[in-house]
Amino acid sequence: MLEKRTPIGIGEAVSKVMKYKQTGIVEHVSINESYGRYLAEELVATNHVPPFDKAPYDGFAIRSIDTKEASLSNPVEFEVIDHIGAGLVSLKKLGPFQVIRIMTGAQMPEGSDAVVMLELAQTSERDGKQYMSIKRSYNSGDNVSFCGEDAREGDVLVPKGTFINPGIQAMLATFGYAQVPVARKPVVGLFATGTELLEVGDPLEPGKIRNSNSHMIMAQIERAGAEVQFLGKLPDELETCYEAISKCIPHVDMLLTTGGVSVGDFDLLPDIYKKLDAEVLFNKVAMRPGSVTTVAQVNGKLLFGLSGNPSACYVGFELFTRPIIRTMLFSDKPHLRKEKAILQTNFPKANPFARFVRSALSVENGRLVVEPSGMDKSNIVMSLAGANAFIILPGGTRGFHSGEEVDVLLLEDTLGSVWPW
Numbered sequence: 001m002l003e004k005r006t007p008i009g010i011g012e013a014v015s016k017v018m019k020y021k022q023t024g025i026v027e028h029v030s031i032n033e034s035y036g037r038y039l040a041e042e043l044v045a046t047n048h049v050p051p052f053d054k055a056p057y058d059g060f061a062i063r064s065i066d067t068k069e070a071s072l073s074n075p076v077e078f079e080v081i082d083h084i085g086a087g088l089v090s091l092k093k094l095g096p097f098q099v100i101r102i103m104t105g106a107q108m109p110e111g112s113d114a115v116v117m118l119e120l121a122q123t124s125e126r127d128g129k130q131y132m133s134i135k136r137s138y139n140s141g142d143n144v145s146f147c148g149e150d151a152r153e154g155d156v157l158v159p160k161g162t163f164i165n166p167g168i169q170a171m172l173a174t175f176g177y178a179q180v181p182v183a184r185k186p187v188v189g190l191f192a193t194g195t196e197l198l199e200v201g202d203p204l205e206p207g208k209i210r211n212s213n214s215h216m217i218m219a220q221i222e223r224a225g226a227e228v229q230f231l232g233k234l235p236d237e238l239e240t241c242y243e244a245i246s247k248c249i250p251h252v253d254m255l256l257t258t259g260g261v262s263v264g265d266f267d268l269l270p271d272i273y274k275k276l277d278a279e280v281l282f283n284k285v286a287m288r289p290g291s292v293t294t295v296a297q298v299n300g301k302l303l304f305g306l307s308g309n310p311s312a313c314y315v316g317f318e319l320f321t322r323p324i325i326r327t328m329l330f331s332d333k334p335h336l337r338k339e340k341a342i343l344q345t346n347f348p349k350a351n352p353f354a355r356f357v358r359s360a361l362s363v364e365n366g367r368l369v370v371e372p373s374g375m376d377k378s379n380i381v382m383s384l385a386g387a388n389a390f391i392i393l394p395g396g397t398r399g400f401h402s403g404e405e406v407d408v409l410l411l412e413d414t415l416g417s418v419w420p421w
Ligand SMILES: Nc1nc2c(c(=O)[nH]1)N[C@H]1C(S)=C(S)[C@@H](COP(=O)(O)OP(=O)(O)OC[C@H]3O[C@@H](n4cnc5c(N)ncnc54)[C@H](O)[C@@H]3O)O[C@H]1N2
Pocket: 192, 193, 194, 196, 197, 209, 210, 211, 212, 213, 214, 258, 259, 260, 261, 262, 263, 264, 267, 289, 290, 291, 292, 306, 307, 308, 309, 310, 312, 378, 379
């Protein structure tokens, strides 16, 4: 008799998976390799930035007190006693009516407290000495970049779990992180199952299709921040699949399979989970696509049985696997980021199950708008290319109309959301 599967809600399914989440492992990589990784520790300022008061302009470092009487009708003259560029420190201390010619980025000399831009100073030379004069007064601190104005030593600047973007690269360098503590990339093993599968380079044959899911999920795994270990494609044969899968489990942080999870005669994953003595957390979720998504665990290690249908496989990964990966990357918001957007199409049919519609999200006149990126069926490949979001149409709703606000999940975001959404 065919086994009867009872669908569980998405919230319950996510919670069951997240019970087996693991925190990440710290590893250190060279800053040259850290772009695109996730910080495993908070980023702390190891010094003030700037580390000294400095000139933000090419000009003259002055004592503002000497400029009080300067005006258009009363230019005040100063002696130029030194000349420094960025990287050099003047050994001289300013006395009354003395200035130092200073370039952008150089440390403010002792006794100076303001900078006059080159354009506002008249320069001259007499008896081998340099002079400059100005026709306005300055306040203490005028045109100075102050020590610590950008960051103070000890400030916690970026939380752990943050995606390292170009700006964070600049911070890491500023604070001397030659080696960066990043989250070790979880290793995700991947098998594609299906006797119908051809290699990408193979010509089509009757009844066969090219294995597109592997390449899709490999990219999803990398986008989520993990490392793929592609273990190959397997024919729908119990012993072959069991042998291959059981052998690989110890060597990966989690194992993904695509295909073979429904109730068909050649859907072998249910038997393989039994043979592995794995606990099936669920094998039916009240959602479309991806209702057959199955997750099992063996000795605490998660086995994601994603559907073979491409759109179902894609959605199952993003909802259930991604948060496990992001948790291992130290994120405290590991789930897809949820936002609101204005629907640009009609969904007249009622939704008995929650639907995750592969969609194109864009900004129009300052508002987020969203529309499906193609056909909304589980077996569809083409709608995935234009998808940067899912529209969520909750189960039990009667239909949605253009102009209504809907929830969307962002696929290309690095911030994420907490659970529940
Ligand atoms: N009697 C029932 N039949 C089906 C049910 C059901 O509840 N009762 N569920 C349907 C739903 S919903 C889905 S989704 C699919 C899920 O099937 P499986 O996850 O078991 O996947 P397969 O049967 O192996 O393949 C389904 C489909 O996808 C193609 N496929 C598989 N692997 C790949 C790949 N690597 N790249 C591209 N395409 C792939 C495969 O050729 C099939 O066409 O079951 C329904 N049936």
